[in-house]
Amino acid sequence: MKHIEEELRAKDIKPTAMRILVLKFLKGQEGAVSLADIENSFDQSDRVTIYRTVKTFESKGLLHSITANNVTRYALCSPNCSADNHRDTHLHFICKQCKKTICLTQVAIPTIEIPAGFELSEIEVVAQGICEQCKA
Structure with a gap:
């Protein structure tokens, strides 16, 4: 529990009881x-x-x-993310059978060239199919 409190403080988040419980839950997913x-x-x-x-x-x-599919899901960020700069630009895989969403951090999104004058705020790439567990 001490580790979770330290992790919250490192992100400048006050470690309340609910925040500790939610983070503990997320780490178990x-x-x-x-x-x-x-x-x-x-x-x-x-x-x-x-x-x-x-x-x-x-x-x-x-x-x-x-x-994806009008449902928002949440996953823990990589350790190098910050409030100013999310560095989680990777592929997300959604299983059509069990509906699980999995971060495929090993699959990076390529750099996208956008026209001059545009400002890119985020990129989301989602792949859908059948996960390893459902396929078995």
């Missing part, structure tokens, strides 16, 4: 999870508090979001 998944993991939780916790984590570079 294999892939990205939705807000509903987080809410459902706690017997008694305030939806607004969990939402604010997730948004705080995202704004401080602890989480990144993946939106």
Whole structure:
């Protein structure tokens, strides 16, 4: 638990009880999870508090979001992400069968040339198919 508190402080996040619980939950996940998944993991939780916790984590570079099929899921960022610079530009794989979203960090997104005068704020690339577990 001390390690989780230190990790939150390193991202300039005050380690409240709910923030510690949410981060502990996220660290135990294999892939990205939705807000509903987080809410459902706690017997008694305030939806607004969990939402604010997730948004705080995202704004401080602890989480990144993946939106596909009108569902937003969240995954932990790589350690070198910061509030100013998310460095999680990688492929996300969504299994059509089990609906799990997996960060494929080994597959980097190529540099995208955009026209002069445009300002790029984020890139999202999603691949869909059947995951290894469902295929077996």
